[in-house]
Amino acid sequence: MAMKLTESQIESLYQFTRQHYVEYYDVQVELVDHLANDIEQIWEQQPGLSFNDARDKSFKKFGVFGFMNVVESKEAQMAKKYFKLVLKFAKEWLSLPKIILTLLLLFGFYQLQKFTFGYEIYIGVFLLVIVAQFFMLFNNSRKLKQNQKQTQKKWLFEHVLSIQGYGNTAVIFIYFFRISNAEEFFAMGDFKRVYTALLITGFLIISYITLVVIPKKAKELLIQNYPEYQIT
Amino acid sequence: MSIMGNHKLYKGSLQTIILKLLASNTKMYGYEITQKVKELTKGELKITEGALYPALHKLEADGLLNVEVAKVGNRLRKYYKLTENGTKETANKLEEMQEFLKTMQHLVNPKFSLE
Numbered sequence: 001m002a003m004k005l006t007e008s009q010i011e012s013l014y015q016f017t018r019q020h021y022v023e024y025y026d027v028q029v030e031l032v033d034h035l036a037n038d039i040e041q042i043w044e045q046q047p048g049l050s051f052n053d054a055r056d057k058s059f060k061k062f063g064v065f066g067f068m069n070v071v072e073s074k075e076a077q078m079a080k081k082y083f084k085l086v087l088k089f090a091k092e093w094l095s096l097p098k099i100i101l102t103l104l105l106l107f108g109f110y111q112l113q114k115f116t117f118g119y120e121i122y123i124g125v126f127l128l129v130i131v132a133q134f135f136m137l138f139n140n141s142r143k144l145k146q147n148q149k150q151t152q153k154k155w156l157f158e159h160v161l162s163i164q165g166y167g168n169t170a171v172i173f174i175y176f177f178r179i180s181n182a183e184e185f186f187a188m189g190d191f192k193r194v195y196t197a198l199l200i201t202g203f204l205i206i207s208y209i210t211l212v213v214i215p216k217k218a219k220e221l222l223i224q225n226y227p228e229y230q231i232t
Numbered sequence: 233m234s235i236m237g238n239h240k241l242y243k244g245s246l247q248t249i250i251l252k253l254l255a256s257n258t259k260m261y262g263y264e265i266t267q268k269v270k271e272l273t274k275g276e277l278k279i280t281e282g283a284l285y286p287a288l289h290k291l292e293a294d295g296l297l298n299v300e301v302a303k304v305g306n307r308l309r310k311y312y313k314l315t316e317n318g319t320k321e322t323a324n325k326l327e328e329m330q331e332f333l334k335t336m337q338h339l340v341n342p343k344f345s346l347e
Contacts, residue, residue, distance in 0.1 A: 029308045037263035063282045073286030077293035
């Protein structure tokens with residue numbers, strides 16, 4: 001009869017993936033099952049081989065970089081999923097009824113440029129959002145850590161949803177929103193004025209999506225992405 | 233990416249191979265795919281694990297595959313299956329592959345192409 005891995009051997013495989021820099025449980029699950037299958041297969045040919053030797057033999061097949069390729073590809077996949085998710089929610093703001101709010105914001109910001117404190121308000125809004133992002137970042141990473149302590153599991157998509165997603169949008173907007181002082185701000189031509197109003201409106205909407213909308217649905221999204229989230 | 237067996241020729245075909253296998257098996261897990269390829273090609277082609285999972289993850293992110301998890305014995309297993317889009321894309325990729333094989337046939341074996 002074919003040899004099967006015991007519960008404690010499976011557990012030691014989880015540890016083994018952690019030792020090889022696979023932090024996230026969702027990635028570990030797949031690798032542990034793979035190693036386990038392979039070890040059982042190896043035992044069929046070499047029944048005398050110890051568990052550790054069979055495991056190392058199987059791990060070698062992943063090549064010199066070990067699990068790195070697998071982890072990296074998973075991270076890229078999750079970043080892509082997150083981006084698609086943001087895009088999906090952003091589209092709602094371009095269709096009824098939300099588009100009315102979008103246009104109002106756009107018009108409001110455009111008009112603001114004529115006010116004496118227009119520049120300060122723009123900068124203020126921008127900084128406010130950044131502060132909110134930092135606040136959420138600290139808050140969420142604390143919560144995640146607590147959660148991990150309890151469950152001993154880290155989920156890649158959860159990490160992306162509640163931490164990694166934020167900073168990126170701000171960086172993009174800093175890059176485009178390059179107005180160094182108030183003088184420059186008031187001297188903008190028509191095209192640049194519309195562009196600037198569009199940028200800040202877009203920034204607000206995207207930030208709202210990443211800070212409020214997506215975290216609120218995090219649990220639902222996680223279950224959708226991780227069938228194993230419910231099983232374990 | 234690396235596939236063992238007959239060198240670089242197979243490299244660009246990994247996704248097509250995976251899609252095709254899933255089209256004829258409804259759902260499969262990673263290890264099963266490596267074994268199936270080995271079996272079908274009589275050991276000629278071995279997909280390395282370092283190439284297989286990134287390819288699966290990419291196909292999943294592109295919306296061509298869905299994931300299902302089941303408890304099998306004392307461990308969890310991730311199954312992949314084609315989405316609706318995945319089924320369409322499989323047909324496209326297989327067609328492309330046929331075209332490619334035909335073209336290569338013409339290039340490598342010109343005498344058979346005198347039509």
